[in-house]
Amino acid sequence: GAVVSQHPSWVICKSGTSVKIECRSLDFQATTMFWYRQFPKQSLMLMATSNEGSKATYEQGVEKDKFLINHASLTLSTLTVTSAHPEDSSFYICSAASSGRQYFGPGTRLTVT
Amino acid sequence: RKEVEQDPGPFNVPEGATVAFNCTYSNSASQSFFWYRQDCRKEPKLLMSVYSSGNEDGRFTAQLNRASQYISLLIRDSKLSDSATYLCVVNRGYSTLTFGKGTMLLVSP
Secondary structure, three states: OOOEEEEOOEEEEOOOOOEEEEEEEOOOOOOEEEEEEEOOOOOOEEEEEEEOOOOOEEOOOOOOOOEEEEEEEOOEEEEEEOOOOHHHOEEEEEEEEEOOEEEEOOOEEEEEO | OOOEEEOOOOEEEEOOOOEEEEEEEOOOOOOEEEEEEEOOOOOEEEEEEEOOOOEEEOOEEEEEEOOOOEEEEEEOOOOHHHOEEEEEEEEOOOOOEEEOOOEEEEEEO
């Protein structure tokens, strides 16, 4: 149980375009999901906390207008990277909270050319 | 000071060796503590929680010293499959996790 999926698993896009990443909890409901970003040889950095039915809470330094988060249902949160630039290339990982634990998705590798 | 600090390694050990990783955290109000394992280009996976009394899971032993704000992980009888990056993780409340940069372990035959 407690499986989290992400789609797509990898994506290559051109600079200036937008990319949407989906995070789904497959066998449980999650009122809270988290979005992380990990650059090579760096730690996972929390970008935002996504709460179902309300606005996401962004960490300091993360632009909410650039990284749009929607958590419209108890099993789905989406992260849209708007006007992507090469410096946005990273590994984006979501997690879903259940019973005090976080369950991680397999991650989405974004490359912006 | 970073919230969670770890020696990045890499730690190169032969199979069968015992290896220890350390971690310090800065927020004394941190509530719970974990070790995660992350393989290259994969998501982190929970290895074990860490309790003040110390806890053991097979070849893995974790310790927490709240007074020193120090967490450790001991791996005995290292296997090739233990090669990975080990992440020290602190829950600072409201299910919000803070990750260390990780310590890389390479176990060789």
